[in-house]
Amino acid sequence: MTVAIISTGGTISSISDEGTGATPELEGSYLVDSLPVLDRGPPIETCEFANVPSAYLTIEQMSSLTEVVQEYSRNDDLTGIVVTVGTDVLEEVAYFVDLCYGGPTPDEYRDDCGSRELRA
Numbered sequence: 001m002t003v004a005i006i007s008t009g010g011t012i013s014s015i016s017d018e019g020t021g022a023t024p025e026l027e028g029s030y031l032v033d034s035l036p037v038l039d040r041g042p043p044i045e046t047c048e049f050a051n052v053p054s055a056y057l058t059i060e061q062m063s064s065l066t067e068v069v070q071e072y073s074r075n076d077d078l079t080g081i082v083v084t085v086g087t088d089v090l091e092e093v094a095y096f097v098d099l100c101y102g103g104p105t106p107d108e109y110r111d112d113c114g115s116r117e118l119r120a
């Protein structure tokens with residue numbers, strides 16, 4: 001069973017630049033490769049959805065993100081779907097996708113596989 005990680009940008013995907021500050025440039029696959037603890041978990045498939053500060057996500061992009069989540073949720077080979085989003089509008093994106101998703105929701109929430117490291 002595989003976990004899909006859909007990356008959208010935010011500080012977690014950013015590198016520091018003295019002139020422009022933090023700019024999202026790192027892909028989700030880089031984030032996964034940066035966390036060796038994830039090797040202990042299920043295989044991971046990454047989806048580079050966007051690479052923007054979260055406040056730059058448009059309604060259209062959030063709608064597309066919902067469609068991507070819906071598409072992944074139809075894949076029986078997946079055991080989980082993770083969306084990485086910047087913290088500025090994290091709640092708004094989660095609320096939007098939750099309202100528009102309409103698919104099955106997890107019946108179990110787990111706190112393992114390096115999620116503490118991811119939160120850090």
Ligand SMILES: NC(=O)C[C@H](N)C(=O)O
Nearest residue numbers: 010011053054086087088
């Ligand atoms: N911590 C963050 O990710 C903040 C960032 N400005 C964003 O929401 O994209």
